[in-house]
Amino acid sequence: MTAAWTEHVLWWQVYPLGFVGAEIRPESPTSEVTHRLDRIVGWLDHVIELGLNGLQLGPVFASTSHGYDTVDHFTVDPRLGDGDDLDRLLAEARARGIRVLLDGVFNHVSRAHPWFADVEARGPESEYADRFRIDWDDAPGWHPGDAVPAQVFEGHDALVVLNHDSEAVRDHVVEIMSHWLDRGIDGWRLDAAYAVPASFWAAVLPRVRERHPEAWFSGEVIHGVGGDFVVESTIDSLTQYELWQGIWHSLSDRNLFELAHAVERGNELLQHSIPSTFIGNHDVTRIASAVGAELVPHAAAVLFTVAGVPSVYAGDEYAHLGVKEARLGGDDAVRPEFPSTPPAPGELPPEAAAVLRAHEQLVAVRRRHPWLHSAHTDVVELQNEWIVLRTATGSGAVVTALNPSAEPRRLPVGGPHVPIAGEATTEGDDLIIPPGGWLVAEPAE
Structure with a gap:
């Protein structure tokens, strides 16, 4: 049984190493502690002001570069600080009533991990040899200094699977x-959960729940994995x-049929679990770069009015830009450093202020209607360039x-409705949405 608190949690996701300005690819490893985690503390009131109540942290454990190449799961990365900083x-x-989710990288570790x-x-x-996927037949007559024929994660030689x-690996996790x-x-967010056998999670998670029955586990899956x-x-x-x-495809291409298909597919997934939903994260191009800042509120409107456990990637509420590229350092643009405190409202450019205001409105809608967490969504009206959803x-x-x-659109919605976010005018039972507009409405009492 999934913990009841997850019906109400709304996450703000942070990639800590980038957020606090740590060096992502240091020339040499260091154990010198630099206390940077307090910079995230400076943003917690912003999380509350947005109406969110969850902090989803990317990797915080000792690693060699980007955090997903862990060397010690029990030690805070010295570039972030130490255990006391994380405790604080x-x-x-x-x-502040904010839940915290940590990123667990349990599919692979760094080559520098003590075991490897x-x-x-x-x-x-080695007593640790059976804790990795190694085919020693590929290295007959192996001697120290020879390459170890270990399986690596998706071609990344630095990440050994x-x-x-192994029972020892299960116990360790x-x-x-x-x-x-x-x-x-x-x-826990379970990184690359799709790459790990389901039997592993089935052996590990019930043991953890015995001690922590209220714990929640969200698995990262990319495609082809479902109920x-x-x-x-x-x-x-x-x-x-x-x-x-x-x-983002539908909005960028002005073809909302793909969104309709995704919504209907989401209804099918609800038979088994409530998905973790998002319009941005540390692994993808920023939503404002993908669709344009003027359409970020449209994307957020879907995020907060369909079923799921939603997360906002830090900076998306300000229409931050950043394009992911397929190269070394290609994630840096979507994982930037943040200032020590949020900008004052008067400091925001108009586009950023509009996107922030839309997020505040939509989070408030979600707060007032917590049943959206698990509700089905129907496609009521659909054309290439406009769509009406009813949840x-x-x-x-x-x-x-x-x-x-x-063009403005007259949208029949099956009876009198009252706009509660976005903008529209009403004419009889119809809603008139301006060009480039969006809205969320509820039936009039």
Whole structure:
């Protein structure tokens, strides 16, 4: 049974190393601690002011570069600070009623991880040799200094894949998860969950839940994984990349049929779990760069009015720009450094202020209608350049309409409605949406 608090949580996602201005690719590893995590504390009131109540942190554990090449899951990355700094961040979040989710990278580790360093030194005789996927037949007569024929993650030679059939690996992950849940976090984002056998999660997560029954686990899946994986793995939620793609493709191409398909597909997924939904994260081009700042509110309107556990990637509420590129350092533009405190409202350019205002309106809608968490959405009207969605349960209904076209649209919505976000005029039972407009409305009482 998924913890009840997840019905109300709305995440603000941060990539810590970039956010605090840490060097992502240092020339040489260092153990010197630089206390930077407090810079995130300076933004917690902004999270509350947005109406959000969750902080989803990217990697915070010791690593060699970008955080997903872990060397020690029990130590805070010295570029961020130390354990006391993380404890202070957790305490400050807890004092504000903010839940905290940590990023668990359990598919692979860095080549510099002590386990693998021992394997490189001792080969098959290492006590850790069976904790990795290694085919020693590919290296007959292996000697120290020879390459270890280990499986790596998606061609990244620096990321060696763990052997998820190993009982020692399972025990280790249970210990890691339990340790940080004991310290006060609320759950885990499971990085590259799709690459890990469902049987591994099914063996690990119930053991963690025995000690922490309220913990929540969200698995990163990219494509081709659905309800069966949820059932077999016992993971609570999966990332909804189909919705993300349907939103930005439809808006950028002015073809909303793809969004309609993604919404209908999302209804099918609700049979098994409530997905983790987003319009931006640390791995993709910023939504404002993908669709234009003027259409970010349209994307956010869908995010907050369809089923799911939504997250806002830090900076998207200000229409930050950033394009992901397929090269070394190609993620840097979408993982920038932030100032130590949020900008004052009067400091924002008009486009950023408009996007922030739209986020505030839409988060408020979600707060007033918590049943949206698991409600089905129907496509009421659909053309290439406009769409009307209706999300409803026995508890209520909202209509979400997007009009990215250059023409005003008269949208029949089946009875008198009152706009509660966005802008429109009413004429009888119809809503008139201006060119490039959007709105969320609810039935008039």
